[in-house]
Structures are given as C-alpha cells and as structure tokens.
Amino acid sequence: MSDQPLVSIIIPTYNRAHLIGETLDSVVAQTYENWECIIVDDGSSDNTDEVVGAYVEKDARFKYFHRPEEHLPGGNGARNYGFKMSQGEYIQWFDSDDLMLKEKIAEQYKDILKEKSDLQICTGFKDKEGVLLPIKQNLKISLFKQFALNKTEILTPTALFKKKFLKKNDIIFNEKIKRGQEAVFFLDVLSKIMVSNVHQSSKKLFVYKLHNSSISGKDRKFSEENSQSKFFLYKEIFNNNKKTYQDDEIKIKMLKKMARIFLTSIYYNDPKATEYYNFLIQNLNRNLYKIKTIFCYYKCIGFRSIKIRNLFNNFVLKNFS
Structure with missing residues (x-):
C-alpha cells in the first residue's frame, strides 16, 4: 500500500x-x-x-x-x-x-x-x-x-x-x-x-x-433550463468539431439536435428561441444537405399544430428561399 x-x-x-x-x-x-x-x-x-x-x-x-x-x-x-x-x-x-x-x-x-x-x-x-x-x-x-x-x-x-x-x-x-x-x-x-x-x-x-x-x-419533459443546457452542449461540440476535427457527420448531427431544440423552444415560447435561431442561421447554408435535411428536423419534433408548422415554414423560407 x-x-x-x-x-x-x-x-x-x-x-x-x-x-x-x-x-x-x-x-x-x-x-x-x-x-x-x-x-x-x-x-x-x-x-x-x-x-x-x-x-x-x-x-x-x-x-x-x-x-x-x-x-x-x-x-x-x-x-x-x-x-x-x-x-x-x-x-x-x-x-x-x-x-x-x-x-x-x-x-x-x-x-x-x-x-x-x-x-x-x-x-x-x-x-x-x-x-x-x-x-x-x-x-x-x-x-x-x-x-x-x-x-x-x-x-x-x-x-x-x-x-x-x-x-x-x-x-x-x-x-x-x-x-x-x-x-x-x-x-x-x-x-x-x-x-x-x-x-x-x-x-x-x-x-x-x-x-x-x-x-x-426522471421524466424529461420540456423545461427552459434543460433546453439551454442541451443547446449549450451541442453548440460547444459543434464549435470544437469545426475548430479541430472538421467531421461532417458530427456537424450534421449537432445542427439537427440544435434545430430540434429551436423548434421546440418556439413552440413553448422559450425566450431563448431567438438566440438559438441566430446561431443556426449563422451556421446553416444551402449546401448542408439542402432543404431535405431541414425537413428532417420538422419530422423528428413530432408536433402537428398549425403554429409550429407556420413557424417552421417561416424558418425555411427566410433561410433557404
């Protein structure tokens, strides 16, 4: 010993x-x-x-x-x-x-x-x-x-x-x-x-x-605190990957996860939605699996309301028209 x-x-x-x-x-x-x-x-x-x-x-x-x-x-x-x-x-x-x-x-x-x-x-x-x-x-x-x-x-x-x-x-x-x-x-x-x-x-x-x-x-229902913690993590992984590893698979995965949080946040009127939106539009571009990938975000969110559909469509029109 x-x-x-x-x-x-x-x-x-x-x-x-x-x-x-x-x-x-x-x-x-x-x-x-x-x-x-x-x-x-x-x-x-x-x-x-x-x-x-x-x-x-x-x-x-x-x-x-x-x-x-x-x-x-x-x-x-x-x-x-x-x-x-x-x-x-x-x-x-x-x-x-x-x-x-x-x-x-x-x-x-x-x-x-x-x-x-x-x-x-x-x-x-x-x-x-x-x-x-x-x-x-x-x-x-x-x-x-x-x-x-x-x-x-x-x-x-x-x-x-x-x-x-x-x-x-x-x-x-x-x-x-x-x-x-x-x-x-x-x-x-x-x-x-x-x-x-x-x-x-x-x-x-x-x-x-x-x-x-x-x-x-514990049951993981929506909360602003949980969404903020997750977005922070995915953003840090994304930035670290962009700086050091430059792996497209990681980049796509993190953007999908952050987009899902963004769509959830606007559905629940999370005040952080604008911050999430600004980060996404700075890092998404036409060549990133194009609109087809973005529609995957909508499918995975699982909401059918007119509100989220309109918000989603507005997001796509502003950034991919």
Missing part, C-alpha cells in the same frame, strides 16, 4: 441515505487500498449524516463534508468542493448510487501507468431494475466522435484522471448547469487533452444504476 499513490474518490450526495451505503461498501472492497473517499453532502434532509458518519468512524479513509455556500447548490458544486479538498495524485469522481467492481481502481491505475496517460476510460454495466446491461462502446472511431455521436457512453464513473492534468488545464464542473453536466465536463476534457494521453479499454469495472431517484431516471 505504501508504494501506491493516493487516489481520491469524490462522491457528491443528496438524500441518498438509503443507497449510499452500498456504494461505500463497493469502495471498501477495492483491491487497490491507498485511497481516500471524499463524500460531499449537497444539503440532504434525510439521515445521510448518520449513515456516512458510521463509515467515517470505522475507516479513516472516508472524509465527510457539507458543501459550503461558496459553491452553488447541486452535484457540480459538491464535486468541485470535493476536488478542492482532495489530496490524491489521481482523481476518481463517482456517484452515490453506483457501484465499483472490486478491481476498478487497480485495473485503471495499472493501465494509466502502463500507457503513461493522463486519463484512463473504462466501461461498465447499467443496472435497470436488477438487469445488468453492457454500456455501449465503440472503440473503432476517435474518442471525440464516440462522445459527440453518443457511440460510447462516457459517464462520471468511467474515468480515472491524473490530478496534475486537471489542475494544469483548470478543468472543473460547470456549476451553473443542471443537466448534461457530465457531457459538458468531458467535452472540456477532450478539448484540452492530446489523443495520445488518453487510454481507453473495454474493461467493465462499474455498475451505473438507473432508478426513479436518479436524474437519469
């Missing part, structure tokens, strides 16, 4: 007293022993203090904090505070309802050391009502393309980082967004890391749980 560098496992939590014990048990079970586990409570109203306190009392490697007011409410603020409090050479963010398989840290550390990389990405399983399903992965295309086209699910538990890489590039979680924070975070990572400094494997080393109390399991 003395020869192993310290790994900081950072876990934000909110009202997960009924779940976090199993997560912390999976941390204790790691074959890699030199870790600290920093749990940051985001303002729980259940008995999280009591549950986590029992682990802290039994094992000094557990450290428990409450998110201070200097960080915004939400998982991202808790993650950033945990990072600030970490002492390890390596960083593993994790969630308070997921499980580490016992070799997770050991296998990722072995790979990151062997490949001399700043980042190691593994994969795992999704637990859907007790059924374990492999998380999708496609190693045949570039990591950025995997990420942009959602060919590989890059989730919080997938990555083990060298802390010095994160600090050198000032990479933290965006505390102002509530949805898609993992994707925005990893986009920042991929825009700042050299391809040669990433090692990716098909090793399945964690279980990502889907249930009603997780953000992933």
Whole structure:
C-alpha cells in the first residue's frame, strides 16, 4: 500500500441515505487500498449524516463534508468542493448510487501507468431494475466522435484522471448547469487533452444504476433550463468539431439536435428561441444537405399544430428561399 499513490474518490450526495451505503461498501472492497473517499453532502434532509458518519468512524479513509455556500447548490458544486479538498495524485469522481467492481481502481491505475496517460476510460454495466446491461462502446472511431455521436457512453464513473492534468488545464464542473453536466465536463476534457494521453479499454469495472431517484431516471419533459443546457452542449461540440476535427457527420448531427431544440423552444415560447435561431442561421447554408435535411428536423419534433408548422415554414423560407 505504501508504494501506491493516493487516489481520491469524490462522491457528491443528496438524500441518498438509503443507497449510499452500498456504494461505500463497493469502495471498501477495492483491491487497490491507498485511497481516500471524499463524500460531499449537497444539503440532504434525510439521515445521510448518520449513515456516512458510521463509515467515517470505522475507516479513516472516508472524509465527510457539507458543501459550503461558496459553491452553488447541486452535484457540480459538491464535486468541485470535493476536488478542492482532495489530496490524491489521481482523481476518481463517482456517484452515490453506483457501484465499483472490486478491481476498478487497480485495473485503471495499472493501465494509466502502463500507457503513461493522463486519463484512463473504462466501461461498465447499467443496472435497470436488477438487469445488468453492457454500456455501449465503440472503440473503432476517435474518442471525440464516440462522445459527440453518443457511440460510447462516457459517464462520471468511467474515468480515472491524473490530478496534475486537471489542475494544469483548470478543468472543473460547470456549476451553473443542471443537466448534461457530465457531457459538458468531458467535452472540456477532450478539448484540452492530446489523443495520445488518453487510454481507453473495454474493461467493465462499474455498475451505473438507473432508478426513479436518479436524474437519469426522471421524466424529461420540456423545461427552459434543460433546453439551454442541451443547446449549450451541442453548440460547444459543434464549435470544437469545426475548430479541430472538421467531421461532417458530427456537424450534421449537432445542427439537427440544435434545430430540434429551436423548434421546440418556439413552440413553448422559450425566450431563448431567438438566440438559438441566430446561431443556426449563422451556421446553416444551402449546401448542408439542402432543404431535405431541414425537413428532417420538422419530422423528428413530432408536433402537428398549425403554429409550429407556420413557424417552421417561416424558418425555411427566410433561410433557404
């Protein structure tokens, strides 16, 4: 253990007293022993203090904090505070309802050391009502393309980082967004890391749980906040692709996604619709699959009202007549 560098496992939590014990048990079970586990409570109203306190009392490697007011409410603020409090050479963010398989840290550390990389990405399983399903992965295309086209699910538990890489590039979680924070975070990572400094494997080393109390399991009805977060992500992917990768497939995909958000926003009178519109008309052109592609946007939106039809037609006439 003395020869192993310290790994900081950072876990934000909110009202997960009924779940976090199993997560912390999976941390204790790691074959890699030199870790600290920093749990940051985001303002729980259940008995999280009591549950986590029992682990802290039994094992000094557990450290428990409450998110201070200097960080915004939400998982991202808790993650950033945990990072600030970490002492390890390596960083593993994790969630308070997921499980580490016992070799997770050991296998990722072995790979990151062997490949001399700043980042190691593994994969795992999704637990859907007790059924374990492999998380999708496609190693045949570039990591950025995997990420942009959602060919590989890059989730919080997938990555083990060298802390010095994160600090050198000032990479933290965006505390102002509530949805898609993992994707925005990893986009920042991929825009700042050299391809040669990433090692990716098909090793399945964690279980990502889907249930009603997780953000992933909640009903995703329209909200201005969610639309803004998604548009921001797609715009950043689009700009990063335009600057570095220049992949037409990624470009088309992102424009379709943003156009769908635009059409949804005008249907629901979202005040951000004008901003979305302005970005789209700056980046769409006659040669981009022409009007045929734009009609795909309308089909995927699924609305039949006269209002959205007129708005859509007006959009096409203004930009493609």
